[in-house]
Amino acid sequence: xxxxxxxxxxxxxxxxxxxxxxxxxxxxxxxxxxxxxxxxxxxxxxxxxxxxxxxxxxxxxxxxxxxxxxxxxxxxxxxxxxxxxxxxxxxxxxxxxxxxxxxxxxxxxxxxxxxxxxxxxxxxxxxxxxxxxxxxxxxxxxxxxxxxxxxxxxxxxxxxxxxxxxxxxxxxxxxxxxxxxxxxxxxxxxxxxxxxxxxxxxxxxx
Numbered sequence: 228x229x230x231x232x233x234x235x236x237x238x239x240x241x242x243x244x245x246x247x248x249x250x251x252x253x254x255x256x257x258x259x260x261x262x263x264x265x266x267x268x269x270x271x272x273x274x275x276x277x278x279x280x281x282x283x284x285x286x287x288x289x290x291x292x293x294x295x296x297x298x299x300x301x302x303x304x305x306x307x308x309x310x311x312x313x314x315x316x317x318x319x320x321x322x323x324x325x326x327x328x329x330x331x332x333x334x335x336x337x338x339x340x341x342x343x344x345x346x347x348x349x350x351x352x353x354x355x356x357x358x359x360x361x362x363x364x365x366x367x368x369x370x371x372x373x374x375x376x377x378x379x380x381x382x383x384x385x386x387x388x389x390x391x392x393x394x395x396x397x398x399x400x401x402x403x404x405x406x407x408x409x410x411x412x413x414x415x416x417x418x419x420x421x422x423x424x425x426x427x428x429x430x431x432x433x
Contacts, residue, residue, distance in 0.1 A: 243416065246273075251413030251421050254314035255287055256322045258343075259302035260351050264332040267343060267352045268298045269325045271314060273414035274380075283387040284366060285311060290380045298331045300368075300381040307365045308349040309385060312357035316410040316422055321356075348389040358396050358409055362389035 233241050246252075255275035261268045274288035289300040296304075303309040314322050321339035329335055336343065336354075343352035349362045363385035371380040396409040406423060413421045 246414075247416035250415045252276075252415075254319075254322065254412060254414050255285075256312040256314045256318075256325070256354065256357065257287065257299050257303075258310045258312070258336075258351055258353060259299050259308070260306055261298060261302055261331050261334075262305050263330075266332060266334040267336055268302055268331070269335045269341075269354070270297070270299050271322050271326055272299070275311075278384060282366075284384050285361065285363070285387065287311075287383045287385065288371070288380050289383065291378055294377050296381060300383060301331075303365055303383060303385075304368050304381070306350070308351050309363050309365070309383075310346055310349065310351045310353045311361045311363055311385065311387075312354050313359040313409070314412050315358050316412055317358075318354070318356050319412045319420065346389070347391075353391070358393040360391045361385075361387045362391075363387055 231244065236244075252273040253275055255272045256269065257272060258267055258269045260266075272287055272289060274290075276286055278284040278286045289297050291297065291300075299309070318341065321341050324338040325335035327335060327338060342355045344355040346353050346362050349364070351362075353360050353362070365383060366386045367384040369382040369384075370378040371382055373379045396405050397403075398405055406426060410423060415421055
């Protein structure tokens with residue numbers, strides 16, 4: 228076995244070890260309203276997961292640049308609102324385009340063919356083409372500091388207050404999501420992504 232001490236590695240190397248092994252990771256495609264010009268900012272984040280179903284809480288960890296908040300975290304914390312979309316195979320190329328670094332007053336959606344639609348419970352526009360989207364309110368925001376005391380990331384816990392879902396991805400009779408219809412895309416290492424392959428079941432022990 229190879230062994231590594233994170234304290235003895237460059238930050239970039241630790242990142243590569245973690246993102247290459249903690250995989251696959253779901254990709255949150257997040258829209259927020261910019262604090263500058265009020266445009267709709269959009270960006271993907273793969274440090275994303277479920278925290279609780281009661282209450283319905285999801286987590287987003289958004290890294291900072293030189294200690295400065297990224298547009299998404301700044302906008303979400305400022306307004307208290309965001310929309311989280313599930314990244315799926317039919318929109319993933321457009322989602323990837325929104326990872327571009329633009330001024331806060333420019334909308335990343337202008338780089339794509341995606342269209343916005345009005346949300347129900349929040350003032351943040353949503354992406355019409357997404358098969359699943361969660362309208363959210365910010366529940367908590369925590370600053371993650373590095374050993375030098377500099378904030379390196381913002382951990383946002385967001386409460387889902389409204390859910391929109393395409394009819395073809397939901398089994399209404401059984402209350403199940405149809406994974407083979409949703410076709411979520413996951414993030415791997417570097418520029419690698421993965422689609423759902425072989426799906427099988429394991430019965431949990433009682």
